[in-house]
Amino acid sequence: MAQSQLARNEQLNGWAFVMPALVLIGIFMIYPILWSLWMSFQTGRGMQLSFGGVANITRLTQDPVFLRALTNTMIFLAIQVPVMLVLALLFANALNSSSLWGRAFFRTAIFLPCVTSLVAYSVIFKSMFAGDGVINQTLLWLNIIDTPIAWLADPFWAKFVIVTAITWRWTGYNMIFYLAAMQNIDRSIYEAARIDGVPAWARFWYLTVPMLKPVILFTTVISTIGTLQLFDEPNLITLGGPSDSTLTLSMYIYNLSFKFMPNFGYAATVSYVIVILVGILSFLQFLAARDRRS
Amino acid sequence: MSSVKLRAIHKSYGSVEVIKGVDLDIRSKEFVVFVGPSGCGKSTLLRMIAGLEQITSGNLEIGGKRMNDVDPSKRGIAMVFQSYALYPHMTVRENMGFALRFAGVAKDQIARQVSDAARILALEPLLDRLPKELSGGQRQRVAIGRAIVRNPEVFLFDEPLSNLDAELRVHMRIEIARLHKELQTTIVYVTHDQVEAMTLADTIVVLRDGIIEQVGRPLDLYDDPANQFVAGFIGSPRMNFLAATIVEKSGGALTVELQNHKNCRLVLPLTGGAIGDAVIMGVRPEHFGLPGMGNADIALDVDVAEHLGSTSYVYASADGESLVIEREESRQEERSDRITVSVSAEKIYLFDSAGQRLR
Amino acid sequence: MSNIYAITTRSAQYVGLSIAAFVSVFPFIWMLLGATNTSPDIIRGKISPGGALVENVMKFAAQVDLPRVMFNSLFIAGVGAILTLIVASLAGYGFEMFRSRVRERIFGVLLLMLSIPFAALMIPLFIMMANFKLINTYQAVILPTVASIFIIFYFRQATKAFPRELRDAARIDGLKEWQIFLHVYMPVMRSTYAAAMIIAFMASWNNYLWPLIVLQTNDMFTLTLAVAALNAGYTPDFGVIMVGAIVATLPTLIIFFLLQRRFVEGMLGAVK
Numbered sequence: 001m002a003q004s005q006l007a008r009n010e011q012l013n014g015w016a017f018v019m020p021a022l023v024l025i026g027i028f029m030i031y032p033i034l035w036s037l038w039m040s041f042q043t044g045r046g047m048q049l050s051f052g053g054v055a056n057i058t059r060l061t062q063d064p065v066f067l068r069a070l071t072n073t074m075i076f077l078a079i080q081v082p083v084m085l086v087l088a089l090l091f092a093n094a095l096n097s098s099s100l101w102g103r104a105f106f107r108t109a110i111f112l113p114c115v116t117s118l119v120a121y122s123v124i125f126k127s128m129f130a131g132d133g134v135i136n137q138t139l140l141w142l143n144i145i146d147t148p149i150a151w152l153a154d155p156f157w158a159k160f161v162i163v164t165a166i167t168w169r170w171t172g173y174n175m176i177f178y179l180a181a182m183q184n185i186d187r188s189i190y191e192a193a194r195i196d197g198v199p200a201w202a203r204f205w206y207l208t209v210p211m212l213k214p215v216i217l218f219t220t221v222i223s224t225i226g227t228l229q230l231f232d233e234p235n236l237i238t239l240g241g242p243s244d245s246t247l248t249l250s251m252y253i254y255n256l257s258f259k260f261m262p263n264f265g266y267a268a269t270v271s272y273v274i275v276i277l278v279g280i281l282s283f284l285q286f287l288a289a290r291d292r293r294s
Numbered sequence: 295m296s297s298v299k300l301r302a303i304h305k306s307y308g309s310v311e312v313i314k315g316v317d318l319d320i321r322s323k324e325f326v327v328f329v330g331p332s333g334c335g336k337s338t339l340l341r342m343i344a345g346l347e348q349i350t351s352g353n354l355e356i357g358g359k360r361m362n363d364v365d366p367s368k369r370g371i372a373m374v375f376q377s378y379a380l381y382p383h384m385t386v387r388e389n390m391g392f393a394l395r396f397a398g399v400a401k402d403q404i405a406r407q408v409s410d411a412a413r414i415l416a417l418e419p420l421l422d423r424l425p426k427e428l429s430g431g432q433r434q435r436v437a438i439g440r441a442i443v444r445n446p447e448v449f450l451f452d453e454p455l456s457n458l459d460a461e462l463r464v465h466m467r468i469e470i471a472r473l474h475k476e477l478q479t480t481i482v483y484v485t486h487d488q489v490e491a492m493t494l495a496d497t498i499v500v501l502r503d504g505i506i507e508q509v510g511r512p513l514d515l516y517d518d519p520a521n522q523f524v525a526g527f528i529g530s531p532r533m534n535f536l537a538a539t540i541v542e543k544s545g546g547a548l549t550v551e552l553q554n555h556k557n558c559r560l561v562l563p564l565t566g567g568a569i570g571d572a573v574i575m576g577v578r579p580e581h582f583g584l585p586g587m588g589n590a591d592i593a594l595d596v597d598v599a600e601h602l603g604s605t606s607y608v609y610a611s612a613d614g615e616s617l618v619i620e621r622e623e624s625r626q627e628e629r630s631d632r633i634t635v636s637v638s639a640e641k642i643y644l645f646d647s648a649g650q651r652l653r
Numbered sequence: 654m655s656n657i658y659a660i661t662t663r664s665a666q667y668v669g670l671s672i673a674a675f676v677s678v679f680p681f682i683w684m685l686l687g688a689t690n691t692s693p694d695i696i697r698g699k700i701s702p703g704g705a706l707v708e709n710v711m712k713f714a715a716q717v718d719l720p721r722v723m724f725n726s727l728f729i730a731g732v733g734a735i736l737t738l739i740v741a742s743l744a745g746y747g748f749e750m751f752r753s754r755v756r757e758r759i760f761g762v763l764l765l766m767l768s769i770p771f772a773a774l775m776i777p778l779f780i781m782m783a784n785f786k787l788i789n790t791y792q793a794v795i796l797p798t799v800a801s802i803f804i805i806f807y808f809r810q811a812t813k814a815f816p817r818e819l820r821d822a823a824r825i826d827g828l829k830e831w832q833i834f835l836h837v838y839m840p841v842m843r844s845t846y847a848a849a850m851i852i853a854f855m856a857s858w859n860n861y862l863w864p865l866i867v868l869q870t871n872d873m874f875t876l877t878l879a880v881a882a883l884n885a886g887y888t889p890d891f892g893v894i895m896v897g898a899i900v901a902t903l904p905t906l907i908i909f910f911l912l913q914r915r916f917v918e919g920m921l922g923a924v925k
Contacts, residue, residue, distance in 0.1 A: 005363040006348045010751055013830040017747025018756060020740045024800030025763070032777035033769055039776065091673060094666040108913075109674035112681065115909045117859045119877045120898035123884045124680045127687065127695050127891045134683065134698035172677065180921050200662060221768070229770045232861045236884055250772045250862070257776050258866060264776050271773035278768045346821050367827030379818035383840040393826035444826075 033275075040272050042265035049265055056269035066270060068244045069252040072159070076230060076248070080163045081223045085216070088171050092178035093204055107179070111172035118169070122236035125165045126152070129237075155245030158238050162246050165233050170226075174219045181215040182208065217289045224281050228274055249274050295322045295480050296357030296370060296447035298343060303352035305338055305504075312338055314504040315352075320497075325474050325481045329491040329527070330501035336484045337452055339501070343482060344373050344450050357447055367393070372441035373450040376457065378433045380425040380440070386412075387421040390440045411442040414476070431462045438473065451483040455490065467493060488528055492516070500524050522574060522649035531579050531607065533643070534617045538575045540567050550575060550644070554613040555592045562639050566652035573652065576643035579607065579620040588636030596633050608633060684902070687895035695891040709892040716893065717879045718872070719900070725791075726858060726876040733795040734853035738846060740799055745808025746838060750820065760809070763802050771862065779866055793867040794875075798857060804849055811845040848918045855905055876901050 043052030060066055094100065095107050113121065128134050129151040136148040151157045185208070193203050209216070231250035234240055240247035240255075249270060256267035298320040305313035313335045320326050328336040341347040343354060345366030354361045361369050380389050390411060391404040399407075412418045415435045425433055434454060441449060451470070455463045471494055474481055485491055491498050492512045500507040500515065500523070508520040512528075519525035525533045542549035546565055550573060552558045560575075567573060585591050594610035594617065608619040610633050619635055644652040687695050688710075690703035713719075748760050778797055779788075787793040815838065823833045839846070864875050874882065880897035883889060909916050 006345065009830075010348075011753065014747055014751025014753055014756060017751065017830075017834075018744045018759075021744035021800050021805055022759070024740060024796075025766070025802065028778065028797040028800060029766060029769065029774065029802075032774045032781065035777040036773050087673075091670065094670055097666075100663075100666070106670045106674050109677050110670075111917075112909075113677050115902070115905050116681075117877060117880075117898075117901045117905065119859070119861055119881050119884075120684070120901045121680065123880065123889075123891075123894050124684050124687075124898055126884070127894070128680065128683060128698075130696045130698070132697050133695075134700060137698035137700075168676065168680070171673075176917055177921060180917075200659070225768050225770065229772055231772075235861075236881060250770075253772050253775070254862070254866075257779070264780070267776055268773075271770070271776065274770045275773050278770055282768055341821075344821075344825060346824065365827075366825045371825070373822070373825050375818040375822060377816055377818050379816060379822035381819065381822075381837060381841070383843075392823075396827045396832065440822075 036268045036271060039265050039268035042268075044265060045261055045263060052265065056266050059266060060269060060273070065244060065247070066252060069247045069249045069270075070273065072245065072247055073228060073230065073249045075159065076163060076166075077224060077227045080166050081220065081227055083163070084167045084171050085174060085219060085223065087167070088174035088219070089178055089209075089212075089216075091171070092175045092182060093208060095175075095179060096182040107175075111176060113169050113171075114173040116169070118232040119236060121169055122165065122233050125161065125168075125233075126237045129161050152238055153242055155242055158242060158246050161237060162230075162234055165237060166227070166230070169233075170223070174223070177215050177219055178212060181212050185211050213289060217285060220285050221282050224285070225278055228277055228281075295478060297322045297355075298448060298480065298482065299353070299355040300339075300343075301353040301355075303339070303342065303354065304350045305335070305342060305347065306350045312504050313342070313350075316504075316506055318499060318506065318509065320480060320482060322480055323478050325483065325494060325496045326499060327491040327495035327497070328482065328484045328499050328501055329486065329488055330507075331527070332486055333503075334501040335504040336486075336501050340450055340452055340482060340484045343369075343448075344371055345369055367397075370447035371450055372444045372446035372448075373452065374434075374437045374441050374454045376453040378425075378437040378457075380433060380436055382425050385422050385424055386417060386428070386436050386439075389425070389436060390443045393440070393444050407443050407445075411439045414442065414473070415439045430458050431466060434458065434466055435469075438470075442473075442477070446479065448480045448482065449477075451481065453485055454483075455485070456487070463490075470494060489530060492528070498528075500527060519643065519651065521651055522576065522645040525576050525643055525645070525651075529578055531618045531620070533576045533578050535645075536575045536577065536615060536617070538573050538644075540569055540571045540573055543567070543569050552592065554615050558590045558592050558637075560590050560637065560639055560642065562642060562644060564644060564652050567644075567646060572647050574645040574647070574649075576645060577617075577637055577641065579618040581638070581641040582619045582635040583638060585634040585636055588638035591634050591636050593632060593634045596631055684895050684898050687891060688899055690892055690895075692889075692891040692893075695895070705892055709890075709896045712890065712893045713896040713900075716883065717897065721872055722874055722876050722879045723900075725873060729791055729794050729864075729875060730854045730857035732791070733798050733857045734850055736795065736799045737801050737804055737853045738849055741801055741804040741849070742808045742839075742842070742846065743834070744805045745810075745812050746815075746834060748805070749809045749812040749815075750817075763805065767802050767806070775863065775866060778863075782867055788867055789869045789873050790867075791873075794860075794864050795857075797863065798860070801853065801856075804853055807849055807852070808845065811842065815842060844915065844918070847912070848915045851908060851912065851916050855908070858905060 039049070040056055041051060041053060042049035043055050044050050091106075091110055095103050097103075100106075130136075131148060131150060131153070133151075135151070136145075139145045140148065149157055151161050189207060190203060193207060198206070229250050230248045231254065234246045234248055235251055235254075238246045240251050253267045253270050253274075256263050256270065298318075300316050300318040303313055303316040304311065316339060328339060330336050338347055342349050343356070345361070345364065349362050356369055356371070381392065384392065387408055390408045394404045394407060408421075409418070412421055415438060417432075417435055417439050420428060420432060420436070425436070428436065437454070454470075455466050458466060467490060470483075474494075483490075483494060495512055497509060498512055498515055499509050502523055508515060508524045510518075515524060515528045519528060522535065526535070537553040538550040539553065540548050541551045541559070547561050547563050548565070548567060549559055549561050552560075552575065592612070594612045596608060596610045597616065598609045600607045600609075604622070606621045608621060610617055610619060619633070646652055683700075686700065686702055689706040690699055691705045691708075694703055694705075748756060774797070782788050782793045787796075819837055819841065820833055823837050828836065858875075859877060860875075861877050861881065864878055865881070868874055868878060871879075871882075876897075880894065880901050883894045883897055
């Protein structure tokens with residue numbers, strides 16, 4: 001059936017509006033991601049690459065630095081994301097009560113960190129966690145510790161500092177999502193629950209949390225993606241050290257490509273590890289969210 | 295002013311057919327109202343006349359010219375939308391002159407046409423306001439003003455009053471009727487409100503599921519509905535339908551027996567149907583009489599009675615079949631549990647089991 | 654009974670929130686104090702204003718060509734954000750207003766691409782820029798950020814609230830599709846543009862990794878890179894770094910306090 005003039009115009013216009021974006025995405029995302037896939041099967045130094053089949057993948061399994069970076073990234077993910085999201089949820093829940101005095105102040109204060117530039121806050125944290133720095137001084141003064149902690153020189157504590165820094169920067173950001181979602185919940189639901197004698201913790205756990213599920217899923221996914229790509233903070237605070245204990249996958253890719261003798265093929269293989277991890281984890285999170293619904 | 299002619303108009307979205315062949319002639323200067331329940335296709339039909347929806351098949355002529363593929367702005371139509379669709383960032387004056395600006399009309403000419411339209415609608419004091427500074431009724435008038443400025447051959451209204459409160463709706467209804475008299479244009483008006491249809495229309499087109507059920511003047515539809523759907527749709531409160539059976543048929547008359555009132559038999563001057571047919575008997579709430587005043591009486595249990603002052607509506611039932619009865623003066627029935635009413639043969643409509651009128 | 658329980662809960666909330674608020678705000682105070690102290694004092698954890706502000710500012714001015722670096726940052730973030738807004742709003746409008754099965758599917762693919770990590774793109778992008786001889790140019794920083802799927806998504810979500818009848822009215826008024834976009838959609842969606850501008854600008858302003866890869870000389874550095882460069886080496890001068898941190902944070906802080914509502918709207922936009 002011949003399309004009428006009107007229908008044809010509608011089609012043409014539709015394409016015209018989305019075309020600039022599609023062309024740019026094609027050039028700067030689709031082409032690179034495919035190229036990068038191709039590259040991951042290449043070996044060699046600099047631009048001198050030759051096909052190496054699965055050589056890079058074999059190398060991955062035997063590369064202690066890669067395994068280090070992978071473990072570190074997974075540790076950051078497993079600890080930082082849940083801690084941050086739970087804190088954000090608790091703060092949001094407290095701030096959602098209309099009878100709380102000083103809500104606007106608390107909200108602004110907790111949100112403030114996500115206004116800072118990543119570089120600025122990273123260097124500030126680096127100075128605060130210095131050996132004789134303000135954090136150690138305060139903890140000594142409070143008698144919480146009796147000898148200064150070597151924050152940035154100890155593998156465990158260096159990880160702790162990175163987790164603390166990211167949590168500081170992003171908790172308020174996630175809290176804002178939860179607050180907005182909570183404000184869309186009909187207040188009369190809570191009033192009905194109170195009349196039914198449901199205690200506060202149960203209102204939170206059985207009413208608020210289930211109703212926030214879509215937002216919780218959203219924040220979990222974006223936080224996961226963000227943490228898997230972690231680069232700025234470790235690169236500025238610890239430079240991946242001490243002895244690679246805070247090296248992340250993104251940093252390793254950067255080092256492989258731009259710091260050492262460039263090895264683009266192997267770096268591309270490592271980058272595909274992140275792609276696959278993001279894919280698997282997002283999929284699992286969606287699956288988990290759906291399971292509980294049915 | 296132009297006539298509008300629809301011939302075998304079809305519209306499908308993918309495999310879903312929403313308009314299933316509509317033929318209609320709208321005369322020049324006629325006020326035509328499309329009415330029907332939501333989802334009947336009345337708005338789609340209007341939007342196809344406007345050129346906002348593509349016509350899948352069929353022919354649309356406005357003023358004798360085929361318009362299927364003509365740009366909306368070149369069809370000689372203007373449209374008033376349900377949400378008014380005023381441009382929120384422009385003043386009333388700019389809103390009204392916007393189309394002319396893009397048609398390349400000279401500035402002073404635009405100003406003249408805008409002020410003409412503003413005078414007709416008493417919008418002059420509002421010309422420099424933004425839509426958000428206007429009340430609902432004022433926005434409605436601006437939307438109409440914007441349509442008038444374009445000097446259209448055909449006005450299209452898409453449920454224009456449904457966002458107004460009841461009082462304003464009556465007011466605007468009268469205003470639109472006045473405008474039609476004054477401007478003498480063809481108007482196609484879509485509504486789901488049969489009261490609007492009855493009061494405004496020269497011709498009502500009743501639609502259901504993408505087909506025309508009946509076309510006619512308002513009172514013709516009320517007095518002589520073609521089928522059960524139109525009978526139920528036109529008139530408020532809606533017509534009562536009672537299950538019945540044809541029990542006798544003789545020389546130009548048939549006798550029906552009501553299913554839930556076995557003692558009630560009525561002889562109707564109709565020839566359709568056959569003995570034993572299950573039929574549906576329609577009686578309008580206002581056509582019940584006092585006991586003994588008609589051809590048969592029926593007794594019912596009163597469920598609820600609503601007294602509105604001048605009239606009362608009695609909701610009554612028998613064996614699960616409920617009826618509405620309109621009474622002019624009925625204060626004495628306030629407390630009684632039973633009511634007896636009479637029905638008259640000449641006020642009865644009979645429909646076969648498929649809903650078609652038996653004549 | 655329940656009264657005591659409620660009071661305990663409320664008190665716990667106040668304590669928790671107060672600690673959170675203090676922890677959130679302290680680094681800002683630390684940054685301001687630090688700018689007035691010498692580097693050794695900062696490292697020793699001195700929590701009081703010192704007298705080294707002028708010295709720190711002078712050293713900062715000597716090490717960083719602030720006007721140049723500020724211009725670079727503003728130019729990259731400003732031009733980048735404006736181009737992003739144009740491209741993304743056209744696409745968001747196109748996807749939402751002109752529905753077709755093919756485009757719907759493409760949009761689905763775009764959503765999946767939201768989760769492509771930048772790390773997987775940066776090597777090909779770098780080689781691409783090198784091939785185009787664009788290394789160390791503004792274009793190299795800006796171009797890959799222009800087609801932001803996140804902001805396309807944001808505009809599409811916002812366009813759902815754009816009344817379709819306005820477009821119908823404009824079509825009847827004789828406007829072509831691009832005129833409807835220019836004369837009706839853009840003015841009506843002003844606040845969406847403002848919110849999107851804030852997110853796009855901030856993202857670009859704070860961007861670290863990609864500029865670090867493609868910008869190589871001091872005269873092309875963004876403020877972010879300049880501050881990061883101060884941090885490099887074994888004995889960074891924290892007093893100077895604090896001055897840099899203040900300069901780098903100030904613009905976004907100002908935007909935040911002036912346009913707090915829009916700011917938050919922008920962040921939430923995509924999930925609404």
